[in-house]
Amino acid sequence: MKKQVSAILTAGMAASLLVGCGGGSTSTAPAESTSTAASTEAAAPAESTEAGQAADITLWTYPIGKWGDSESVDALLADFNAQYPDIHVTVEYLDYTNGDDQVNTAIEGGSAPDLVMEGPERLVANWGAKGLMVDLSDLWTDDQKADISASVESACKDSSGAYYEFPLCMTAHCMAINKTVFEAADAMQYVDAENHTWTTDNFLKAVQAVYDSGKTDV
Incomplete structure (x- = not known):
């Protein structure tokens, strides 16, 4: 069983x-x-x-x-x-x-x-x-x-509402960008600089913009 x-x-x-x-x-x-x-x-x-x-x-x-x-x-x-x-x-x-x-x-x-x-x-x-x-x-x-x-x-839970986990502690995870590269690629338009975040959709657009600017290792 x-x-x-x-x-x-x-x-x-x-x-x-x-x-x-x-x-x-x-x-x-x-x-x-x-x-x-x-x-x-x-x-x-x-x-x-x-x-x-x-x-x-x-x-x-x-x-x-x-x-x-x-x-x-x-x-x-x-x-x-x-x-x-x-x-x-x-x-x-x-x-x-x-x-x-x-x-x-x-x-x-x-x-x-x-x-x-x-x-x-x-x-x-x-x-x-x-x-x-x-x-x-x-x-x-x-x-x-x-x-x-x-x-x-x-x-901690699934779509049905069942909880399969319980937190012992919580940590913040951060992402960093190369502002110079983003500015050159006109990708800063996708960054919410005031709140230091972005949406998933804008993240993908920013990555694409940096790639299209000639940066292959994105």
Whole structure:
């Protein structure tokens, strides 16, 4: 039987943590993607100990930020184990050449990891659409929504309204342009300089204008 997985968004357009549990439903998702995410299967806790409840947990992580850096991850785990000494976390580092295949194979074989760290945008589109992720709508109370930007909330749910992710933090992502090149290509007309933004349509027009001006590496 396939397992469902819930996702926890760690950055607006950066990374998500997936936590496994049982269930099933299907949905579609937001378009912008970075890479295919992951699903997970909950680990059965080991026998209780005097210090607390022992457990072995597996974490598979893509190279999101410093999540691909073993030294940084080891430091996080050291802090975690200082508070939870009876929980042992085994980490496997994925990449974008074969990581998706590894996760898919693990899901189909019923041996998916407990946690997977990956970019949030494609989590809903891939695993959510396949019914492998848990609807987290009960976490999205009005109080919680008050502290979450609309763009991040939108990235966490699909077109049916099911929430497959929950933010731990939010970050701003920026784009920069070469103003001299844009001015020479008459592409500044497509930039909202006052508000430091542009529409997707104007972004494409600006790129085309710069390309047509003779800049082939756009």
